[in-house]
Amino acid sequence: MEHQRSRDLYDRALSVMPGGVNSSVRATMPHPFFVERGDGGHVIDADGNRYVDWVMGYGPLLYGHDLPEPVSAAVQSHAAAGPMYGAPTEIEVEHAEFVARHVPSVESIRFVNSGTEATVSAVRLARGHTGRDKIVVMQGGYHGAQESTLVEGGPENPHPSTAGIPKSFAEHTLPIPFNDPDAATEVFAEHGDDIAAVLVEPILANMGIVMPVDGYHETLRDLCTDHGALLIFDEVITGFRVGGLGCAQSRFGVTPDLTTFGKIIGGGFPVGAIGGRADVIEGFTPAGDVFQSGTFSGHPVTMAAGKASLEYAAEHDVYDHVNRLGRRLREGITEICRERAPEYTVVGTDSMFKTVFTREAPADVDACCAGGCRQDATCARYDHCPKTGADVADAATDRWERVFWQRMVDEGVFLTANQYECQFASYAHTDEDVDRTLEAYRAAL
């Protein structure tokens, strides 16, 4: 496979951009391939190589690289009308109405420009609403590049996970292990009166894919209600991906006070949103006293793309298709692992999939969940499948990054380069793409 043009582009990029990229995960070793264009479920790189693309922009692309005709038409017409105004437009109202109609917890919503901006604003809103400073987050959870959540350690010793964040910021964040109801109960026993919110991805989706154990979200819901804290679901990745148009909260039957969105809700354009109980959301200025503003917020082209995408999904077999392919991939990879690497854990749900290179497994691998780990307490592997971010970090992450990922690229399959981020099926992917991908897994595992 020829990569000369990508190598040359990376050489130029390194002279004018830090690490040669605009988002750190894109700097794959030894150099990234530069994408020339997309085609359905594929991307073609600068040297003309074609890959089956399961990265899907890290989540936003429900339709792959070919927008359905009505989505494309909506984008073109709003772009042609003039890109944006600094005054409200009808399309923002329509998109807000659509989301409020379909997502159980959403009565009112504010659109912003990224998932990061959504979680920053949600945390500020929760603090303003409760008059409290502390937030509880999950170790291994991801909420974008924001000061309050780039924090590691435990509730007694939180510290910034990156340079550039004052230690004193991290003091207001209480990281606990996911799926551990006792740790959650304890943190509320200790700090209950100071906790503004629990911020949690309904599924840890940026650290492998870790499903919640039975009853976990109910415990968080009860603790928040009992202590006057808000429950915030970060559905930036699971929103309109897991549980269809009702999002993961409809799947789990737990209603958060606030939900953050991003990715799919903008149809492939930059977006974020904070939705939830009207009495809480109305804390945002100008209705309330928690400052929130943005030049590009509710951008008409983004709103048109997002709304047309979700409407198209409401009227077509989009979720049936992507979820069926997701299941075929998870079942197929499980079969291949059974022969090649019985210690590995296949994870995922709906159209999301990943193989975590776990190091141990019981002798009876036949008993595991074929469609991806569901945290089934009766499964023979229950004690071995990842339940927390730390469990995922203990896997053979180097093998994924240094050997497996590169081999898959050579086989013409594009996966996320690190062990932590997951893969997505889109409406543009075909059964043939799945077959080719499974052949590549068979060769590379």
Ligand SMILES: *Cc1c(COP(=O)(O)O)cnc(C)c1O
């Ligand atoms: C991607 C993601 C974010 C950050 O969104 P950006 O648009 O990259 O800022 C936040 N939370 C979760 C759960 C995400 O997956």
